[in-house]
Amino acid sequence: MTRQANLPPTPVSSRLIEALRDRLGDRLSTAAAVREQHGRDESYHAPHAPDAVAFARSTEEVRKIVEICAAHGAPVIPFGTGTSLEGHVAALRGGVCIDLSQMNGVLTVNEGDLDVTVEAGVTRKQLNEHLRHSGLFFPIDPGADASLGGMAATRASGTNAVRYGTMRENVLGLTVVLADGRVIRTGGRARKSAAGYDLTRLFVGSEGTLGVITELTLRLYGVPEAISAAVASFPTVEDAVNTVILTIQSGVPVARIELLDEIQMEAVNRYSKLDYPVQPTLFFEFHGTARGVVEQAETVKGLAAEFGVGDFRWATRPEDRSRLWQARHDAYYAALALRPGAKGWATDVCVPISRLAECISETKADIRRSNLLAPIVGHVGDGNFHLVFVVDPDDLREMAEAKRLNDRMVMRALALGGTCTGEHGIGYGKIDFLTAEHGDAVGVMRLLKMALDPDNRMNPGKVVRL
């Protein structure tokens, strides 16, 4: 099942291209390489190149581009770093990709209020680099160094979500360009508000289908006084997950609690030159005061001991912690390196934590029976875990088997009261699962889409089908 880039004859008018070029000059590209790169994300889904790529430098420019596209009836697809995982940026119906990477200014840091306003193209690492000497940080960390606009659009989360929440909880307000070129601001800087419909949360997770996010106001956090990290190996995945469940139920404010199964641990050891036991493993991080961190760690160590853990391996020096978490963030690439030349098919689900052990165990049993290579990593404090099928995309049997296992895992998660995706989003890869999960509520989503984008031009074919 080779999926090739789909480059149909350009359906948009040459007058549209001219109008955009008049405005943007050489920041409007129709070069095949640029178009191809902008129609592809990091997933296994078939890429679809847009007809043109517009590199915007301001909200006003995005507004103008969207207006021109509206006048010509052309689709608009926002693009941050192209690191999404469900085909979010594929130009399924052609049109104009708006690349926001040149909108990378950090506009205002309000240290006293713990908030920051940025342009949408700023990446999470750029932001934290900017904040380096402020004593503040932004905690949301999906695997990739994604743009903050893209992270809001996909409701991203990451390893810190168990403590600090996801983009849902950490966006205070957005500037959004709507399908007709109107520009709105969805919220101010107040920590809470009961004023009207929650437009911020409507656009967070809307994947570019309701408008283009051009600016964001985000919550920041003080860098904790003390941080410590630890690694613990468990006899079984169930033991690891049960430790997580007890930790969460005990109210320990753990900052990170990540599961890697034995297959992923082997991959990580090889890729990052580490020597952890090849067993189901939890990576922990504790944030707080010096005393608080010790107390948290002691509590968790006591819980883990009940499930067969003898030793915690500590990483208290910053460089050791960095090495540990870099290994965790490289898990995807480590998995791919297990089978040179193979590609990754990443998928995720999220379930109530009491059902997590069951969901992971049954999924691992499926994998064992299938002979597919598919390591598991998880933000297990949230009940969220990921599977990466390490596959040869040209092997139809393998791809069909991965699809079958993915279908089974998602339906299992839904049956357990969970969701078809904890943090990757719907794109066009999980659009059918959305209906399986939400039933008639998808009809309401469709009404919202039609209200805000009646011509279905904003990233069409994603989230909901019209």
Add this chain to the structure above:
Amino acid sequence: MTRQANLPPTPVSSRLIEALRDRLGDRLSTAAAVREQHGRDESYHAPHAPDAVAFARSTEEVRKIVEICAAHGAPVIPFGTGTSLEGHVAALRGGVCIDLSQMNGVLTVNEGDLDVTVEAGVTRKQLNEHLRHSGLFFPIDPGADASLGGMAATRASGTNAVRYGTMRENVLGLTVVLADGRVIRTGGRARKSAAGYDLTRLFVGSEGTLGVITELTLRLYGVPEAISAAVASFPTVEDAVNTVILTIQSGVPVARIELLDEIQMEAVNRYSKLDYPVQPTLFFEFHGTARGVVEQAETVKGLAAEFGVGDFRWATRPEDRSRLWQARHDAYYAALALRPGAKGWATDVCVPISRLAECISETKADIRRSNLLAPIVGHVGDGNFHLVFVVDPDDLREMAEAKRLNDRMVMRALALGGTCTGEHGIGYGKIDFLTAEHGDAVGVMRLLKMALDPDNRMNPGKVVRL
């Protein structure tokens, strides 16, 4: 300016009443006293009685009532406990009030997952009473013992929001009956999800204008191992607020941090027979481990000392804490008791915390110049504070002056980057301020309203005007 209950000649058809009575029997009331009671909240806004009140007992019954109203073109106004503060339940265009108080079942407590599913009529105190022996609690505590459905509909918060968030953060999913009688479920029990538009957050804060909330799944929290509370008196409001700002910036996970100004303290002392100094005062509560609570309290005490506080008065015994927080919760009634026979006009705003001292000081200067009696209390950890004008509603001059000061306070909050209401909502009392705050974004709210309620029958005249 006496505002009388407005009981227009019933515009709804007798056939509608018959159809509802066929379905509900004596749970459909058209008695004047029942109608009047259901058209009035706790605010100064003019009440408007509905034409009939339907007491529903199930989602299916709500669905049927809404369907019958749709067939007859009648407005539908959901009613919980009637404790809202901006005229939310007033039947501005007549119609049928759906009283949900008989839907008061706690359906499922998932102790392992820290969540609960309840019918919309369960009040916050009923829920916590139900949870009493579980080791869990639900933290959101608006002043009144409101229904959880009403609290979701108004995006309520309260004294614990600085630590535990508001209804925005604590609703996992809702069952909602839409204007055409369709029933949807907006979310499952997973802690996070990237699956589709965030319908849960769309309905939280929609004040019954998009549908009727009939069931809610809510997050719960473990009762902390240790709790301690303290009271500290400050030389000035600025000193108190600056202590709050430093506390938040220091990352102390304080559970409650409440400001009462000197006027409110006098009221509280009299009403609750206490003897606190009549000075600007902060009430604190700390949640955590035994050691953690001590550490938090020590940190805050150190900060307060910089602003002229000599002594913390501790309340560590549960009964002392209850007495302290009961006094805080009774602040509104204590304010009214300062002037027997007077009524309360409660209003609130929320600003970025760095602007809080400025916003409160200028507001207090306005009050002093006006000679109105208007104590201030605030959930100041969020930047949110309340004013209660204690007024004679028949004195036109007083009411006009209260209106003028309220207008000035709201516009001041907006100018400081804040919101026109932190937790009371829009109702019909703040509908013009919504436009002042959100500008063109109100047009988007209007589009959403028209998409979900094209005939404008769901609590018409609230949040947005069509």
